[in-house]
Amino acid sequence: MNSKKNTEADILKAAKKIFIQHGYAGARMQAIADEAKINKAMLHYYYRSKEALFGRIMDGAVDLMSQQFRKALSGTAPVMDKLKALISSYTDTINQNPYIPIFILNEIARNPINFQSKMQRKLEEENVLQNFMLQIMEEQEKEILRPLPIPQFMLTVMSLIVFPHIAKPVFVRVFGISDAGYAGMMEDRKELIYEMMQKTMTL
Amino acid sequence: MNSKKNTEADILKAAKKIFIQHGYAGARMQAIADEAKINKAMLHYYYRSKEALFGRIMDGAVDLMSQQFRKALSGTAPVMDKLKALISSYTDTINQNPYIPIFILNEIARNPINFQSKMQRKLEEENVLQNFMLQIMEEQEKEILRPLPIPQFMLTVMSLIVFPHIAKPVFVRVFGISDAGYAGMMEDRKELIYEMMQKTMTL
DNA sequence: GTCTATATATGGATAGAC
DNA sequence: GTCTATCCATATATAGAC
Known part of the structure; x- marks a missing residue:
């Protein structure tokens, strides 16, 4: 089974939490990665940039x-x-x-x-x-x-x-x-x- | 004439504008300095840190x-x-x-x-x-x-x-x-x- | 797809000359 | 009191191995 979808969704969920809690400027990509229990690099792999990820949320x-x-x-x-x-x-x-x-x-x-x-x-x-x-x-x-x-x-x-x-x-x-x-x-x-x-x- | 008071007040006015516009995390010390038309170092000279300056505002x-x-x-x-x-x-x-x-x-x-x-x-x-x-x-x-x-x-x-x-x-x-x-x-x-x-x- | 390591940029803060 | 130059920590983003 491909775990892609899970990771992708996990990131969105984590990003939602962190962005909502801290706002765009206050949010840290590291915090999102921690929350999603994955690596920082994954965020960029799936969503390319902080701004892009924020846009999705x-x-x-x-x-x-x-x-x-x-x-x-x-x-x-x-x-x-x-x-x-x-x-x-x-x-x-x-x-x-x-x-x-x-x-x-x-x-x-x-x-x-x-x-x-x-x-x-x-x-x-x-x-x-x-x-x-x-x-x-x-x-x-x-x-x-x-x-x-x-x-x-x-x-x-x-x-x-x-x-x-x-x-x-x-x-x-x-x-x-x-x-x-x-x-x-x-x-x-x-x-x-x-x-x-x-x-x-x-x- | 001592210009201390002016600078000090100028900084506060500029900081107020920038912090209000961008929030704490989004505000940049450089932007405050530019707005006050003084140097970044002055901000620290008068208010020691971003957090302290924000506190005043x-x-x-x-x-x-x-x-x-x-x-x-x-x-x-x-x-x-x-x-x-x-x-x-x-x-x-x-x-x-x-x-x-x-x-x-x-x-x-x-x-x-x-x-x-x-x-x-x-x-x-x-x-x-x-x-x-x-x-x-x-x-x-x-x-x-x-x-x-x-x-x-x-x-x-x-x-x-x-x-x-x-x-x-x-x-x-x-x-x-x-x-x-x-x-x-x-x-x-x-x-x-x-x-x-x-x-x-x-x- | 996922990781480690690293590049690159930026921001806050300080040192030191004037 | 004010400036320039610089340090240092942190943040985003990328390279490259697996």
Whole structure:
């Protein structure tokens, strides 16, 4: 049996862990090799360079995120229903991949143009974001949704959904919460966020 | 005239810019020297090491943030009034120092324990945070505020206040907003955030 | 495919002249 | 206090044996 696939996958898994933990500049190829229990040279054999390897990990993260948006925001359901789906699926996904938001944020700071083009390409495939924003405007005209600039609307939802996962490292320390406890809080927040949007964004 | 003070301050200013832009691991001493228009050796002459220099910058950022909390949350005003003050002063401060939140966030990821001890020491000086949380509980008992676990309450406020500044790099690109336009949005959000808290957190 | 050894580059830090 | 030159450790990347 050929062990190629295993090594290749092992490297990806290790790289994901190390890059997410330390960011691009802080990550060491040696640390990735150690984590994958293989030799440093293997990293280059399979992925040629640090930048290339990092790109693979970032692609995976972008895929994961854009998938959430596509699944939740496509179709013809009312805006508030779509939001409910987004809140739920995003929370579940991040609970399983806790450090993805921070990782993505670092990359945005490091190389905003590269990140945005990756993300936008994904979302433009089916015009997901564009269509959703049009739908918001429609519902605003129909006086279902409160008239509010689209960026403000989007910013508000994303704040409530994403920030708690970014701030996790602080909050667990300040309030002495366990990982499981925090995940539970995130679960409770699903309803809280929906309720807040309902009370403040609908007419 | 002695130019010592100028150089020393120049370095700090340059270091702030470079560290904030690239994070600790990504920042280069050479880049800081270039930015300050002095020699690399000078950095070590004044601040001995990269880590020490970074520490100074971080201290400044922590000071700035903890000051906001102390000013807004001390005293005997009702919780909602304090929040209004916090929303306003925090927004103003960040509009003038746009990348502080991302910088702090990166440091939390890099060295959570060190950061938290710095921050906590600042806030413990006058028991700011502790007292504020007690006040929230009091108002919850008096049925002014909705009964909600304190961490959830804090997480919600902080999400609405902080996240928009973190997400700025993405949003300006996705929506094609100028820096001034974004600052304006943040200004508008002051009222929006207060209103959301009012509608969803008070009884 | 996998390893050891090594090349090459870069970054932080120091020595020493002025 | 400021500079040039240099040291030394570390990091990425490659060569070449097995």
